[in-house]
Amino acid sequence: MPARKLKAVPSETDFVVVGSGVAGLRGAIELAEAGRVLVLAKNELTESATQYAQGGIAVALSDEDDIGLHLQDTLQAGDGLSNPDAAKALVEDGPARIQELIEWGTAFDRHGSTLTFTREGAHSRSRVLHAHGDSTGREIGRALQAKARRLKSISFCDFEFISDLWLQDGRVRGIELVSPAGELHRVSASAVLLATGGLGQIYRETTNPSIATGDGVAMAFRAGAEISDMEFIQFHPTALYVKGAPRFLISEALRGEGAYLRNMEMMRFMAKYHDMAELAPRDVVARAIVHEIERSGNREAVVYLDMTHLESSRVQARFPRIHATCLEYNIDLITDMIPVRPAAHYAMGGVRTDLEGRTSLPGLFAAGEAACSGVHGANRLASNSLLEGVVFGARAGKAMQESLGESRSGKPASNPRATAKSAAAAAECEAAISAVRELMWKQVGIVRDGKGLRQAVAELQKQQSQLCASPQRRAQEARNIVNCALLVARSALAREESRGAHYRLDFPAHDDARFKKHSIARGDSIRFE
Numbered sequence: 001m002p003a004r005k006l007k008a009v010p011s012e013t014d015f016v017v018v019g020s021g022v023a024g025l026r027g028a029i030e031l032a033e034a035g036r037v038l039v040l041a042k043n044e045l046t047e048s049a050t051q052y053a054q055g056g057i058a059v060a061l062s063d064e065d066d067i068g069l070h071l072q073d074t075l076q077a078g079d080g081l082s083n084p085d086a087a088k089a090l091v092e093d094g095p096a097r098i099q100e101l102i103e104w105g106t107a108f109d110r111h112g113s114t115l116t117f118t119r120e121g122a123h124s125r126s127r128v129l130h131a132h133g134d135s136t137g138r139e140i141g142r143a144l145q146a147k148a149r150r151l152k153s154i155s156f157c158d159f160e161f162i163s164d165l166w167l168q169d170g171r172v173r174g175i176e177l178v179s180p181a182g183e184l185h186r187v188s189a190s191a192v193l194l195a196t197g198g199l200g201q202i203y204r205e206t207t208n209p210s211i212a213t214g215d216g217v218a219m220a221f222r223a224g225a226e227i228s229d230m231e232f233i234q235f236h237p238t239a240l241y242v243k244g245a246p247r248f249l250i251s252e253a254l255r256g257e258g259a260y261l262r263n264m265e266m267m268r269f270m271a272k273y274h275d276m277a278e279l280a281p282r283d284v285v286a287r288a289i290v291h292e293i294e295r296s297g298n299r300e301a302v303v304y305l306d307m308t309h310l311e312s313s314r315v316q317a318r319f320p321r322i323h324a325t326c327l328e329y330n331i332d333l334i335t336d337m338i339p340v341r342p343a344a345h346y347a348m349g350g351v352r353t354d355l356e357g358r359t360s361l362p363g364l365f366a367a368g369e370a371a372c373s374g375v376h377g378a379n380r381l382a383s384n385s386l387l388e389g390v391v392f393g394a395r396a397g398k399a400m401q402e403s404l405g406e407s408r409s410g411k412p413a414s415n416p417r418a419t420a421k422s423a424a425a426a427a428e429c430e431a432a433i434s435a436v437r438e439l440m441w442k443q444v445g446i447v448r449d450g451k452g453l454r455q456a457v458a459e460l461q462k463q464q465s466q467l468c469a470s471p472q473r474r475a476q477e478a479r480n481i482v483n484c485a486l487l488v489a490r491s492a493l494a495r496e497e498s499r500g501a502h503y504r505l506d507f508p509a510h511d512d513a514r515f516k517k518h519s520i521a522r523g524d525s526i527r528f529e
C-alpha cells in the first residue's frame with residue numbers, strides 16, 4: 001500500500017500517459033506544450049524497469065562510430081525482422097535525444113570532459129554510454145523526472161492501477177483505473193500513451209521488476225489492438241543464480257569489460273559456440289549456457305562469470321552497484337566467480353505501432369517496451385531499449401498532439417465502486433500466477449518445441465477461463481499475465497522456424513519464405529505479414 005498519495009486523479013484531462021519509465025516520461029515532456037498531461041504509475045513513480053537498467057544506452061556519438069554502423073548492428077541483431085525504417089529512426093534521432101538528456105542534467109560517466117563509451121555484445125563499436133558506473137537507467141529516470149516536474153502542465157499520480165482502456169465507438173477515450181482502495185474510475189482524454197513496460201513476470205525466472213506484468217499489452221489486446229512479434233522474448237544469459245535471491249541482472253557490460261564465462265569444470269566455453277565468444281548475441285550465449293548445463297547432467301548446475309583476472313580498482317569503479325549487490329550474497333566479484341543462469345529479460349514484441357507510436361486503435365499510442373515499433377525485430381541489440389524509450393516516447397508525444405480535442409465528446413462516466421477483498425481469492429490468484437510462470441519457463445522458454453507449445457496453449461486457455469473476475473489489482477495482474485503468456489505461446493507455436501530469440505528444436509532453421517514476416521495477433525487470429 002502506498003505511503004503517500006501525490007494527487008487525486010481527475011476525471012478528465014488532455015493526455016493520459018500510463019507509465020513513468022523512460023518512454024512515458026519522455027512522451028509526457030513532449031506533450032507538455034500541447035495541453036494537460038496526466039502521468040500515472042501503479043507503484044512509486046521511480047519503480048520501473050528503467051530504474052534497474054545498468055549497462056547503458058547505445059548511441060553513435062563516439063569518434064570511432066557512425067550512425068550507419070549502429071544501424072547495421074541493430075539490423076543484424078534483429079535477424080531479418082527489424083523494420084529498417086524504425087531502426088533508422090532510432091539511430092538517427094538517437095544523438096539528438098542524448099544531447100537533450102545531457103542538457104536536462106543526465107550525468108553520463110566521463111573521462112575528464114570526454115564521454116566514456118563501453119562495448120557490449122553484438123556491437124561492432126564502443127557506443128554504450130553509462131552513468132554512475134552501472135546505474136544508467138536510474139540517472140536517466142532522475143533527470144527526466146526532474147525535467148517533467150518543472151513543466152506546469154504535467155501532473156503525476158502514483159499508486160494508480162490502470163485496469164483497462166476506455167473504448168467507445170471504436171476509439172480509445174481514456175482509461176479505467178482501480179484506486180488503492182479498490183474503487184473504479186474513468187479518466188477521459190484526447191489520447192492515451194501506453195508506456196507500461198515489459199512482461200518478464202510471465203516467467204518464473206526473470207530480471208524484471210514485479211511491475212512487469214504486461215498490463216499495457218494485455219489491455220490493448222482486450223480492446224482489439226494489433227499485437228505483434230510476441231514470440232520473441234530475450235533471455236538474458238547472466239542473472240545471479242543464488243538460492244533465495246532475486247534474479248539480479250549481471251550486466252552484459254561485465255563481458256564487455258573482459259569477464260569470462262566458465263562452465264562447471266571452470267573451462268571457458270563460448271568460443272565453441274560463436275566467433276565473438278563472450279560477446280556473441282544474447283540468444284546464442286543463453287542457449288550455450290543451457291547446453292553446458294544439460295551437458296553437465298546436473299539440472300541445478302550453474303555457469304560462472306569470472307572477473308578475477310581484471311584490475312580490481314577498475315572493476316569496483318565501473319560496477320559499484322553489481323559489486324555491492326553480489327556482496328550481499330557473499331560473492332565478491334574481485335575474488336570470486338559469480339554463479340549465473342539465464343532469465344527472461346526483454347519483450348521484443350508488444351502493441352504494434354507505426355514510427356510515431358500510433359497503434360491500430362484511434363486515440364491509442366504506445367512507446368517503450370510495451371510497444372512493437374519493429375526496431376528490435378527478432379532480437380534486441382543490447383542497450384538499444386533505453387534509447388528506444390527516449391526516441392519513440394518523443395515521437396509518440398509529438399504525434400499525440402494532433403489528437404487534442406478529438407475525443408472529448410464522450411462523457412467521463414465516472415463509476416466509483418468499492419470492491420470486496422477476499423483472502424481466499426487472493427491466494428487463488430497467486431497460485432494461478434505461479435502456475436503460469438512455471439509453465440512458461442518450462443515450455444515456452446529458451447528452447448521450445450511444438451509439443452510443449454501446444455500443451456502450454458491448452459493449459460493457458462484453461463487458466464484463462466478459470467480466472468476469478470475481480471477488479472482487485474492482483475486479480476487484474478493475473479489476468480494480464482495469462483493474456484500475455486497466451487499471446488507469447490500462441491505466437492511461438494505459429495512461428496514454425498527458429499529466428500533471433502525464438503528457438504524451436506522441431507524447426508531449428510530460418511524459413512524465410514514463410515516467416516520472414518511479423519506475427520500479428522488480434523482476437524483469436526494470428527497472421528504473418
Ligand SMILES: Cc1cc2nc3c(=O)[nH]c(=O)nc-3n(C[C@H](O)[C@H](O)[C@H](O)COP(=O)(O)OP(=O)(O)OC[C@H]3O[C@@H](n4cnc5c(N)ncnc54)[C@H](O)[C@@H]3O)c2cc1C
Nearest residue numbers: 019020021023042048049050055056162197368369383386
Ligand atoms: C534489470 C534490467 C536491466 C536492464 N538494463 C538495460 C540497459 O542497460 N540498457 C537498456 O537499454 N535497457 C536495459 N533494460 C531494459 C530497459 O530498462 C527497459 O526496456 C526500459 O527501461 C523500459 O522502459 P519503459 O518506459 O518502456 O517501461 P518501464 O521503465 O518498465 O516503466 C513502466 C511504467 O509503467 C507503469 N505501469 C505498468 N503497468 C501499469 C498499470 N496497469 N497501471 C499504471 N501504471 C502501470 C509502471 O508503474 C512504470 O511506471 C534492462 C531491464 C532490466 C529489467
